[in-house]
Amino acid sequence: xxxxxxxxxxxxxxxxxxxxxxxxxxxxxxxxxxxxxxxxxxxxxxxxxxxxxxxxxxxxxxxxxxxxxxxxxxxxxxxxxxxxxxxxxxxxxxxxxxxxxxxx
Amino acid sequence: xxxxxxxxxxxxxxxxxxxxxxxxxxxxxxxxxxxxxxxxxxxxxxxxxxxxxxxxxxxxxxxxxxxxxxxxxxxxxxxxxxxxxxxxxxxxxxxxxxxxxxxxxxxxxxxxxxxxxxxxxxxxxxxxxxxxxxxxxxxxxxxxxxxxxxxxxxxxxxxxxxxxxxxxxxxxxxxxxxxxxxxxxxxxxxx
Numbered sequence: 094x095x096x097x098x099x100x101x102x103x104x105x106x107x108x109x110x111x112x113x114x115x116x117x118x119x120x121x122x123x124x125x126x127x128x129x130x131x132x133x134x135x136x137x138x139x140x141x142x143x144x145x146x147x148x149x150x151x152x153x154x155x156x157x158x159x160x161x162x163x164x165x166x167x168x169x170x171x172x173x174x175x176x177x178x179x180x181x182x183x184x185x186x187x188x189x190x191x192x193x194x195x196x197x
Numbered sequence: 198x199x200x201x202x203x204x205x206x207x208x209x210x211x212x213x214x215x216x217x218x219x220x221x222x223x224x225x226x227x228x229x230x231x232x233x234x235x236x237x238x239x240x241x242x243x244x245x246x247x248x249x250x251x252x253x254x255x256x257x258x259x260x261x262x263x264x265x266x267x268x269x270x271x272x273x274x275x276x277x278x279x280x281x282x283x284x285x286x287x288x289x290x291x292x293x294x295x296x297x298x299x300x301x302x303x304x305x306x307x308x309x310x311x312x313x314x315x316x317x318x319x320x321x322x323x324x325x326x327x328x329x330x331x332x333x334x335x336x337x338x339x340x341x342x343x344x345x346x347x348x349x350x351x352x353x354x355x356x357x358x359x360x361x362x363x364x365x366x367x368x369x370x371x372x373x374x375x376x377x378x379x380x381x382x383x384x385x386x387x388x
Contacts, residue, residue, distance in 0.1 A: 123350065137352075137353060162345075173343070177347050177348070181351070
């Protein structure tokens with residue numbers, strides 16, 4: 094485990110969407126958050142992107158990882174709890190204002 | 198999510214890796230065995246319970262545990278191979294931990310995980326209906342308490358810091374540690 098930090102581009106409070114993805118390699122973004130919008134809670138330490146570290150091409154690039162919180166209603170359409178996951182920056186895109194999208 | 202933990206192919210692959218490292222003269226089978234045996238012999242829920250009890254009696258330690266858990270673990274010379282994140286229950290918030298992708302768990306502090314933690318039922322349901330799952334464990338949470346589920350998808354391993362039970366003011370640290378359960382530190386029990 095390295096303590097080195099890769100530059101991070103998302104701040105706590107940022108609204109992000111977990112990208113829908115279906116890579117041929119190992120991936121640690123569970124299906125149930127793909128395409129869903131959540132909020133960055135905090136930055137975790139940088140970690141190699143899963144899958145890349147299996148490549149055998151030398152040390153994998155360190156990537157910022159964030160704790161991202163999703164409301165149950167966003168994930169399941171119901172519920173008053175939240176689910177927080179640790180997600181690599183490559184899995185995330187800024188989502189602006191999700192409310193505007195849901196109620197055009 | 199993965200359905201079953203298929204041990205054999207992974208074990209074979211791990212063994213090939215071990216053999217490569219041993220062949221390179223970096224370690225030996227004996228050394229690997231003794232590292233694993235030492236780690237597992239010391240990996241018990243009392244380790245986590247000692248952290249919790251210390252946090253209950255020492256507010257400075259509690260703050261270190263919540264902000265930089267690794268330093269708190271080191272301070273108490275406890276075994277941990279993982280990056281720890283402690284999440285604290287309050288009157289208003291209850292935390293519960295899962296690994297939906299596999300079975301990530303702070304083994305050094307809690308010992309080997311219970312079989313239900315690795316079950317598809319727990320992993321798929323606790324993110325969807327945690328209040329119902331907790332109730333099935335016999336833990337009825339006040340409806341006003343917010344539930345935060347933590348899905349350990351990266352390197353961080355989560356440890357729940359339960360609330361100190363009422364009426365325990367007279368107890369010492371080791372007596373308090375005896376009250377803390379493995380389920381309490383996963384979040385499927387109050388303490």
